[in-house]
Amino acid sequence: MNTEWNPDEERLLDAPTIRPYVIARGRTEAQDRFDLISLAVTVRPTTGAEIGLDPEHQAIVRLCRRPLSVAEIAAHLDLPAGIVRVLLGDLFDRGFVAVQQPQPEMNVLDERMYKAVLDGLRAL
Amino acid sequence: MAFARSDSGKNPPKMPTAIKLLIAGGFGVGKTTMVGAVSEIRPLRTEETLTDRSVGVDDLSGVEAKATTTVAMDFGRISIGQDFVLYLFGTPGQERFWFVWDELARGALGAVVLADTRRLADCFPSVDYFERRGTPFVVAVNCFEGAPVFDLDEVKLALNLGPDVPIMLCDARRRESGKEVLIELVKHAYGKRPTAAAH
Ligand SMILES: Nc1nc2c(ncn2[C@@H]2O[C@H](COP(=O)(O)OP(=O)(O)O)[C@@H](O)[C@H]2O)c(=O)[nH]1
Ligand SMILES: [Mg+2]
Numbered sequence: 001m002n003t004e005w006n007p008d009e010e011r012l013l014d015a016p017t018i019r020p021y022v023i024a025r026g027r028t029e030a031q032d033r034f035d036l037i038s039l040a041v042t043v044r045p046t047t048g049a050e051i052g053l054d055p056e057h058q059a060i061v062r063l064c065r066r067p068l069s070v071a072e073i074a075a076h077l078d079l080p081a082g083i084v085r086v087l088l089g090d091l092f093d094r095g096f097v098a099v100q101q102p103q104p105e106m107n108v109l110d111e112r113m114y115k116a117v118l119d120g121l122r123a124l
Numbered sequence: 125m126a127f128a129r130s131d132s133g134k135n136p137p138k139m140p141t142a143i144k145l146l147i148a149g150g151f152g153v154g155k156t157t158m159v160g161a162v163s164e165i166r167p168l169r170t171e172e173t174l175t176d177r178s179v180g181v182d183d184l185s186g187v188e189a190k191a192t193t194t195v196a197m198d199f200g201r202i203s204i205g206q207d208f209v210l211y212l213f214g215t216p217g218q219e220r221f222w223f224v225w226d227e228l229a230r231g232a233l234g235a236v237v238l239a240d241t242r243r244l245a246d247c248f249p250s251v252d253y254f255e256r257r258g259t260p261f262v263v264a265v266n267c268f269e270g271a272p273v274f275d276l277d278e279v280k281l282a283l284n285l286g287p288d289v290p291i292m293l294c295d296a297r298r299r300e301s302g303k304e305v306l307i308e309l310v311k312h313a314y315g316k317r318p319t320a321a322a323h
Contacts, residue, residue, distance in 0.1 A: 035231060036170070037142040037211045067139045069211060071199055075168035080194070082173060100139045102231050113208065114314040117143065120204030121307050124162075124299075 034070050034085045039100045041067040046096060057087055061096050140209045145309065146228055148215040148254070149238035150246025154266040154296030155214035156198045158238065162302040163200025163212065171196050172224050195224045210306075219249045229253075234260040234313035236305055238296065241271045244282055251283055260313040264294040264305045288312075 042064040046053060059077055070088065074081040091097045103110065147155045160167045173194045198214040213228055215235070229235070235254050239247045247263070254261040265279055274282075276291050285291065290308050295301045 035144075036213070036227070037144045037231075039139045039142050039209075041137055041139060043137075067137070069142060069201075069209075071170045071197075071211065071213075072168060072201075074170040075199075080171045080173055098137075098139075100142070102142045102144065110317075111314075113141065113143075114310060114317070117204055117208055117210065118307060118310050118314075120208065121202070121303055121310065124202070124303055 034088055034099060035102050036071040036081060037069045037102050038088075039067040039069055040064045040073065040088055040091075040097045041100075042096060043098045044096050050094075053090075054087075056083075057091055057096075060084070060087055060091060064097055067100070140203070140207055143208060143210050144228070144232040145210055145212050145306065146215045146232050146235035146259075147212055147238060148217060148235050148247070148250035148261075149266075150217040150240065150243055150250075153217070153238045153240045153243075153246065155217075155238055158236070158266075158294075158296040158302050158305075159198050159200040159212050159214045161297055161299045162202060162306065164203060165201050167198045167200045167214075169196050169198055172227065195221050197224065197228075212306075215250075217246060217250055219253075222253075225253055229257055229259050232259055234262070234309045234316075236309055237261050237263045238294075239263055239265045239279065239283070240268060241265060241274055241279065242268070244279070247283070251285070255286075260309070260316040262290040262292070262305065262309045262312055264292055264296075266296045267293055288315075 040060070042061050046058050046061045048058065056077065056079065060073055063073060063076055068076075070081055070084050073079075073088070074084045077084070079087075088097060088099060092099050147158055149155055156167060171194050195216055197216065200212045202210040202212070204210065215225060215228055235250070237247050237250045237254065251261070251263070253259075263279070263283065263285065265274075265276070267273075276293070280289070280291050283291075290312050292305065292308060294305050
């Protein structure tokens with residue numbers, strides 16, 4: 001990407017909108033890996049000294065001490081979901097987070113799931 | 125499909141299974157209200173953009189395109205014990221947001237189509253979409269004060285719903301009512317699950 005940031009251009013644009021795209025460095029390949037309800041959990045904390053991790057990466061690692069969905073991470077950090085997918089892809093590849101994809105479809109093994117969900121809803 | 129790496133040092137903690145439910149319908153029909161009524165957290169908001177999916181956003185034109193195609197979605201969460209967590213997404217009802225619908229509907233257990241009898245046509249795109257896609261759905265008629273009261277069979281006829289599509293009245297503001305709608309949906313989805321027909 002263009003590393004020379006033109007300050008005149010910068011002023012034309014809303015910095016908070018631009019920033020996430022700079023972090024994500026235009027990468028899109030990670031985006032189809034994670035669903036909005038893919039769950040991420042931190043498995044290795046960052047020390048803050050890692051090369052190539054942005055503050056937003058660090059924020060995700062801190063946030064995901066308990067499992068959170070892509071949608072929740074995006075909402076809490078006020079980042080577009082697409083950006084969170086890219087950042088999570090980085091963290092996953094480097095072993096900081098584990099990611100659990102949702103079931104691709106509900107199969108017969110999940111008969112128990114329907115029952116558990118129904119019981120759970122009734123008990124709310 | 126666990127995606128967790130085994131070489132990441134520790135075993136990742138056991139995570140619940142996440143399940144996606146959609147709440148669709150026209151603007152102002154009560155989607156966000158229903159999400160809020162049943163959610164254990166205050167509804168959160170996330171954004172999806174078309175450029176996220178299709179364009180490397182390194183240049184300014186990509187940024188401009190993004191500004192025109194951002195769709196905000198409200199969502200909530202219901203934990204079912206330790207094992208399951210339901211995410212409810214309020215889905216924008218306009219057809220031009222198809223790119224968000226496709227993403228949302230992928231892997232969704234089912235959908236609630238909220239209808240308002242004063243503007244019944246607003247939910248046609250949602251009904252069409254879920255029918256075409258084969259996503260199990262139920263129709264819940266949100267009862268606004270002063271709205272014409274129709275027999276549910278009439279509404280069903282007007283929406284041209286298949287005979288097996290459940291339809292019910294609801295009050296999106298009430299948790300109990302939202303709960304009942306979701307229970308109906310999960311029961312319906314159970315009967316419609318892919319393997320149910322194959323056996
Ligand atoms: N009287 C009444 N008002 C409702 C009901 N459900 C939603 N509303 C109101 O209708 C408006 C639109 O609801 P909202 O949930 O934002 O609609 P959305 O655009 O579908 O998300 C809000 O002012 C709600 O308070 C209902 O069941 N009865
Ligand atoms: Mg809304």
